[in-house]
Amino acid sequence: MKKKAAVYLQSLQNAYSSICGLMMVVTNQEDDRLTQPSGLSEEFGDVLKFAGNSLKNAIPNILTKVKDIQKPIVYETSSGFKLLIAPVVTKQFRPYFILAGILVDENTKEWVEGMVYQSKPLEEHKLWERFLCGARVFTAEHIKRILNQMEELAEIMGMVLEREQDEDHYAYKLQLMNLVRLMDSTSPTWLQGVLTIFNRVMGLEFTGYAANDLDGELFRVTETVGLNEDNAMLGASFYPGEGYLGQVGLTKQMGYWEKSDRDPRASFFTMRGIKPKVIICYPIKYDNQLFGVLFGGSSILPEISEQLADMGMLVANQISSALYALNNEIITERRRIRIGIFQELAQDAVVIKELDTFLQILVKSIHQQIDSTFLCLLLYQQRGGGMDIYTPFKDQADGYSAYAANVEATYFADDRPGVAMLRRPIKRQWEGRSLLEFPIALEHRLLGVIAVHFENERKMKESTMFLNAIHFLVITKMQLETVTVPLTQTAIFNLLHDNLLIWNPEAYNKSAKAKELTVGFLRELNRPNDEVELIGNASVLTEYDPALLTKYFGETPLVIVLRQYQSCREGRSDKERTGIEPYEFLGTVLLIMVWYLEKGGRDWKVTLPVPVKESILRPAELYLSSLAPGAREPRLEIRVQLTAREEEILAHVMHGLNNKEIAEKLFISAHTVKNHITKIYEKLGVSGRVQAISQMYQGPSPEPAPKRQSPK
Structure with a gap:
């Protein structure tokens, strides 16, 4: 028990003991005491040992006999002395009892004296006489009043123990929920383990998960806990809007129902021999993407507290986050495979x-x-x-x-x-x-x-x-x-560059930034124009395999620079690289700028995969530091002025969003987005997205269009 609760119980007992004028202690059948005795006297122990029992066994023996009492009682010992015993009732704790005494009934005092003289040796008679003279003698009315006071005390103590129990139980449930966060979501048994924890936290009879692999279509129960392994629930399916679970799948909002065994919407359960009185269901969703529904029920519980419902929502959120991460990993892996397939097909197109x-x-x-x-x-x-x-x-x-x-x-x-x-x-x-x-x-x-x-x-x-x-x-x-x-090679180059925007917009944007950095750095060094043009072209094709590019362009300077870049990126030694000037220099510069974009302003230098000559590294470091890390990204130097809304839409176009996605982000119609984009194309003098995005990375952008002044 927590110290604060123990001190409170002790102070309550001390106060009641003083009011009643009796010794009191709170203990259980094994005499594991919650409090220290109040008003204890030596005579109390003597009375308990009167029949020859040891003091250690006396209290357990008495409480064993009265363990089933529901209200305070008067317990008379074999010596005739009496104890008052009140049960402290709680839901979960093993039974505790308040013991109060010792008292003598006015009607039985003479009989108690006779028992002492008959049972105790002569040398102890004077001791017992003193005790009897000092013992409290109570009338029946007085005893009844004390029993009422003890019942009040037992009720208060029960509430204290219940509250502490609830706090401990809540802490225990939070510890269980933390296990969900620590579990390996890639394990095949992960979801089964999470459902087991959810079931224990919520105190339900059964729990299940219905997956929604086909968005907006059929839900199918894939996991259950608390039911037989061959239960009819596994594999069962329902449509959005059908029954309790389908309503949650349709609205993507939590659902909670009491007295559900009387509702036809519970037929999904009742037709499978399950008759829950209470059902709770959570949508498993992340960023409005619905993965399935988590549900549970009980035929015993009449209701689920708001606190438990909130805890269930925390578990549902953890499941949602884990499934979202797993789904993203799967999509990323599929995308990586498709990029590889695309490059293989691109080689086949030539071969x-x-x-x-x-x-x-x-x-x-x-x-x-x-x-x-x-x-x-x-x-x-x-x-x-x-x-x-x-x-x-x-x-x-x-x-x-x-x-x-x-x-x-x-x-x-x-x-x-x-x-x-x-x-x-x-x-x-x-x-x-x-x-x-x-x-x-x-x-x-x-x-x-x-x-x-x-x-x-x-x-x-x-x-x-x-x-x-x-x-x-x-x-x-x-x-x-x-x-x-x-x-022509120029046409192939443009096709490869434009296609990068289609299958990998992030790589397209990175390549455009790399071109800006490499071209700017070479101009800073006053390198020849042909080198500036060459590294600019190489910067936008770094995502392609040099072997594929060789089949398109042959063994051209562009391919040699990219092969040099690839060798540096793979950490090959100086002897394995070409060593051909200026291609070695250009490939190294390209590596530095791409690495800077990927690793960030702090880590790029220390994580380079190959040693770089100080004559290249130092100027590059000075150049990159002059760009003031954290400043806004360079954008297009637009010769015409765009409105604030047009600039906002153009920024979304750069990130690969289509008209519908832009409309959803800006809360406007797709038709309005289309009109804005048409005007942007007219102002920029381009005919499509690829041209617009390509032009965006040709130089820094001006300040946004000034806001109109309101008329005075």
């Missing part, structure tokens, strides 16, 4: 000569990454009409032929040039499937489509960037195969 062979490999790779039930790439035959079909599903040729005919009629008829599809994917229904059609377009000509069926919006959003990048590969391969329109 594989036949367009048909390349496109068949392409659609198989797409299918491996997206795992769609419907996927094809269609190219329109410009001369004879008809569609070339590429799909991994060779056994469904008839179905894809019918779809190809539909696409030809929809987009390639004489009076339907397909202009609406030139810039963005289109959603269409075809034979009960919701398809997303990605245009394959070049110079305002629609050449074909890539059609994919996605199971849900989440997968569609995740895969769109990858499929936009695939469009670039198809166009590049088709241009490589076109003898009449050969691609």
Whole structure:
């Protein structure tokens, strides 16, 4: 027991002992005392030992006999002396009792004297006579009043013990909840362990988790605690809005219901033999992304306290954070794999000569990454009409032929040039499937489509960037195969740079900043213009494998600089690097600037993967320090003035957001965003996002447009 509570109980006992004029102590059946005796006298111990028992066993023997009492009683010892005993009732603590005494009933005093003379040796008679003369003699009315006072005292002490118990229990539950934070969320048994803790914290009969893998679609129970392993709840499913759990899945708000066994919305449980009187359910969501619902119930508890509901919300939040982190790790890993697949396909586009062979490999790779039930790439035959079909599903040729005919009629008829599809994917229904059609377009000509069926919006959003990048590969391969329109190295460079914005906007932005730093540093050193141009071009292609770039450009200075940069980044020794001037110098400068962007202003120098000559490192350090770390990032030197709203929208465009995402962030309509972007393009003299973003990184930005002065 905490010291504060023990002191309080002792002071209560002392006060009541003084009022009643009796010895008092609070103890249990094993005589583990909560308080020290108040008003203790030697005679008290003598009375308890009267029948020959030791003092150590006397109290346990008495309390064993009265352990089931519910109200204060008068207990008479074998000697005729009496004790008053009151139970201290609590929910969880083992029973405690208040003992008060010793007293003598006025009606039995003479009988007690007789018992002493008969039972005790002659030499002890005078001792007992003194005790009897000093013992309190109470009337029946007086004893009744003391019993009432003891009942009040027992009730107060019970409340003190209950409060301390609740505090200890709350602390225990908080310790349990801390275990959730310490558990390894990558373990296969993690969620089962979390549900077990949730069940104990909430004091429920059962707990479960229903996952929502397909956003906005079916929920399915994947884990349960407190039920048999083969319970009917596992694998059970429900739709948003269906029953108690479906309502939480639909509204994404916590739900709590009492007397739920009388409500038809509990049929999800009752039809499986579970009849909870109380149900509580939490949405497992993070940043408005719903992963599932956490639920629990009990057929015993009549209600769940507000304090427990709040604790349950803390557990739900911890589950949400862990699932969000796991989901991000999975998405990041899939994205990394897709970037690798894209680079492999980019090499295949150069190595594989036949367009048909390349496109068949392409659609198989797409299918491996997206795992769609419907996927094809269609190219329109410009001369004879008809569609070339590429799909991994060779056994469904008839179905894809019918779809190809539909696409030809929809987009390639004489009076339907397909202009609406030139810039963005289109959603269409075809034979009960919701398809997303990605245009394959070049110079305002629609050449074909890539059609994919996605199971849900989440997968569609995740895969769109990858499929936009695939469009670039198809166009590049088709241009490589076109003898009449050969691609120049400048055109290939621009295609590679523009495509980086599609499949990796963060890398695109980093490369633009790296170009600004490298070009600025070389100009600071008065290096030749051809070196300045060379390092600027190399800066925007650092994400590409030099082996791939060799196939596009050959063994050019651009590729040599990037290979030198890659060697430095991989920590190769001086002997393994080219040593060719000025490429070694340019590759080293590029490493320093990229490393500075990745590691930050404090750590870049000490974490460089290779030693750098002082003649390069010192000037670079001075140059970077002159940029005043923490100052605002350099932006475009706009020759025309944009409004504050236009600058705000342009900043979001730079970070790769589409019109809908910008509209949601700024709380305006997508149509308004489109109008602003059109005006921005007109002012900048560009025709698209890629050109606008490229121009943004050509120099520092002016101050925002001044606010209009209100008329006086």
